[in-house]
Amino acid sequence: MTADPSPLAPTSLSPRLKALAPALGVLIALFLSSIVIALSGVNPLEAYQTFMAGAFGGSRQITETLLKATPILIIALGLTIAFQARVWNIGAEGQYHIGALLAGTVALVQPDLPAPIMMLAMVLAGLGGGLLWSLIAGLLQLKRGVNLIIGTLMLNYIGILLVQYVARVPLRDPNGFLPETARFAATAQLPRLFGTRLHIGVLLALLLVPLTYLLLWRTPLGFRLRAVGNGPTVARSVGIWPHRHRLIALLISGSLAGLAGMIEISYTYLRLRPNISDGYGFTGILVALLGQLSPIGTLIAAVLFSALVVGAQALNVTLQVPVAVAGVLQALLVLGVLAGNAIAKR
C-alpha cells in the first residue's frame, strides 16, 4: 500500500501547546454554539446547565451517557490504531453494519443455541463481518491500487443498504408490518451488569481503552504500527513491511467497528432493521481525532460526544431545543479544536 498523502493533526508541537490547543478550541466552540442556541430563543447558560444535568445529573443519566458512548468508543479505539499507522479507514460505518448483519443473521438463523455459545458466535460474527468488509477495501488497495479513503467510503453505503435489504426481504418477519426482522431470542441479548441497565459491552469498551494503549505502546506490533505511521521509508529501513502492517491496522479497526455493530443490535435494537446507527462510524472518526489519537483522550471524547446527545434530549424535553443541537455542538467542537491546533502551530 502506498502512503496516503494526509499528514495528521499536529506533529511539530511542544507538549504544553499541544495540551492547550484543545482547550482553546473548546472555548471557540462554546462561543459559537451559544450563538446557535440563542438563535432558537433560549438562554445559552440555562441550556448548558440543562445539558450537564441531563447527561450527568444522576445514575439514570450517567447510565444513558455510558450506553450511548459504548459503540462510539469501540469504533474510535479501532480507528485510533488505524490512524496511528496513518491508515485512513473512513469505512467504519459500513464495517459496523456488516458486523451487525452477520451477528444478527446468526441470532435469527440459529435461535436455539445455548446462551454462552450464542453470545460467542455473535461476537465472532460481528468481528468477522467488520474484518471482511475492511479486508475488501484493503485488498482493493493492495492489488488494484484503489485509494483506501475512496474504497472504504464506497463500501459504507453498500453495507448500509445490504442491511436494509436483508431485513426487508430474506429475513423479514412474516408477521410484522415494518421492513424488519423478528425480535431476537432472549439468549441473543447482551447480559446486563448487576441489575443495572448497563450491559457487558460497556465493560468491554472500557476494558479496550487500556488494551489499546498496551497494544500501541507496549508491544512489538504496536511499535511497528506506529513506526509505519511515522514514515514508510523509516519503517522499511528497520525491517518493517508497511504493506502488511497497514493491512493489519485496517483489519483491527474494521473488526472493532463490526463488534460495535454486534453490541448495538444485541442490546439497543434486538433485531435487524434499517437505521441501526446514529452515524457512529463517522462520529468515531471525529472522536478518535478529538482524542488526539490517544486511548484516554478517545475515552474522554467519546463520553463527551455521547453526553452531548443525551443532554440534548433533556434540553429538548425542558426547553424545546431541537435534538440536532447535539450534532451542531459536536461539529463546532471539532472545528474549534482543528482551529486551535492550527493557531498553536504558528
Added chain:
Amino acid sequence: MPWHQILTLPFLIAILTAGIRLAVPVLLAVLGEIITQLSGVMNLGLEGVMLMGALAGFATTVTLETANLDPTLAAWVGLAAGAGAGMVMGLLMAVLAITCRTDQVVAGITLVLLGQSLSTYFYRAFPALTQARVSGISSWPIPGLADLPFVGRVLFNHNPVVYLSGLLVILCGWLLYRSNWGLLMRATGEHPAAVESSGMDVTRIRYLCTLVGSGLAGLGGAVLTVVQLNLFIEGITAGRGWIAIALVYFSRWHPSLALAGALLFGVADALQFRLQALGSEDIPYEFFLMLPYGLTLIVLASCRLRDKTPTALGIPYVKGDR
C-alpha cells in the same frame, strides 16, 4: 420482477424523463467537486454542503413567497441563496484545508456533520418550514422539439434548470480542459510549486475553486428542494453528496463522464422509486441504490487512476515547499 409492467413505452419514457430530472442535483455537485479536486483540494463534505444549500434555498423561497413575491422569481432567488449557502460552507472548508492546513478528510467529515445537524436544527427551530410547500419553476417545453415522438418527451420537456445544467457540462468541459483558466487550475492540483514560481497565487486559486465547487453543490441541494420536491425534510439529500464523490472518481474528473454517471444514478433512482411504487415486496431496489458505489469501485479497480489523479490532491501547499 414484473417485467411486463416495466417493458412498456410509457413506463420507459416516464423512467428516462424522471431519471434526467433526478440526475441534476447530483450532476451539479459532481461538477463542483471536479473543479475543487482538480485544483488540489478534496472536499468530502458535499453531503453537508448540499443539505445547507437545500435548507437555505427552501427557506428563502418560502419567505419570499409568503411576502407575495412572484413564485417563479422567488424560486430563482432561492436557488441563488442555496448556492450562497454552499459557498459559505466552502469558505469554511477552504479556511480549514488551505489556510489552517488541517487534514482534508477530517475537515470534510466535520463539514458533513455540521451541515446535517445545522440544517435539521434550523428546520426544527422554525416550525414555519415544516408545513410549507413552494411552487417551484414550471417546465419550459422547447417549441418544435418538445413535440417529437419519444425524444421530445424525454429530452425537451423539462424545467429550465435541467437545460442550464446540460449547458454547464459543456461549459465545464471547455473551461477545465480547453481554456487557459483550466490549465492553471489543473497545474495547481498537479504541481503547485510550479504555479507559484510562475507568479500565480496557489492559495487564491484553491480558495476560488473550493468556493465555486461548494457553490455548485449548494445549488444542487437547492434544486432538489426548491424545484423538484418543493419541500424540505431533514436529511433530504439522502446520500447524494456521497454519490457525487463516488461519481467524481467514476468520471475520472471529466465533465462528460460525470454527466453519464449522474444520468445512470438518476435512472437507477427513478427505477427504484417506480419499482417500490409497484408494491411488489421482493424487488431488491436497494441494489439499484448501490449501483453508483459498486460501479465506481469496479471502475477504480479495473483501470489504474494514478496517472489521472491530481498529484497534489489532498496535500496542503506550503509556500516555498517543493
